[in-house]
Amino acid sequence: MSEPVSPASALPMLILRVLQTGGLHGYAIAQRIHLLSSEVLAVEEGLLYPTLQKMLLKGWVEAEWGISETNRRVRFYRMTAKGRQQLKKELHSYDRVNQAIRDILRTA
């Protein structure tokens, strides 16, 4: 496979989706995205953490302290109710946009 791609515009949506099943720390979120996409997508920490910060500010996620696998104190991010709503919204919009792009590519 070629170089991994950074999913910049869809990142908040991906983060929320990954957090749907429970809270994760930052590295686990990046790992999950990388592995679940069969290593096609790779999120750089330089993008991940500012995005998480923005999402914290918007109230889509909340952070709580936990212990990592390496016995280190680190923040675990968890989706909020507002985040759940936002995820729904973004999934819907993403579907629409994708469908629109596919239509153009197919018929134009």
Added chain:
Amino acid sequence: MRDLFRKLHYLINRRRFDAELENDMEFHREMAARAGRNNFGNMLRLREQAYEASGWTWLDRLMQDLRYGIRILARAPGSTVVAVLVLAIGIGVNVAAFSLFDMVALKPLPVPQADRIVRLERKSPDQYTSEMPYLSFEFYREHAKTLSATMAVLGVPPMQLDDDLQPTSASFVTPNYFKELGTQAAVVPSSAK
């Protein structure tokens, strides 16, 4: 509303949140290093990016600009003083002029219930006047049903009192003038009841 509180919370505890984020990123780097990828990047730039996401950078920039401005002004006291004086005079003159105008033209009459005072005027196609014959005034006084009191003022040319060098301006008023306007005559004529 809750959004605002959250944003304020982040602003107030900015340093702590920055440190927490830095901690997260360090942990990320540790884990990545263990997995064999040393993707460190530029630490300072990353922290800056995370900080920029907090949405309060305009405040920081404003404070920086203010401090810079003060520093520069302090280095050139002469021109600063001149600028301040010019501003002070300009603003002062405007404030004084407006206050004067305000007192004269814009403030309501300093009488009780100023919104209930009306002045009767007569109009013709070309002009209007608030002067009327005394008999008209009496007529209105007797017959008007919506007026609680009627007063009249008669202006006369300035007259010379005793040996004063300056002529005195005077007006004649109906007896109820002072009472209706909520004040008292300085000297009450002995013939008034």
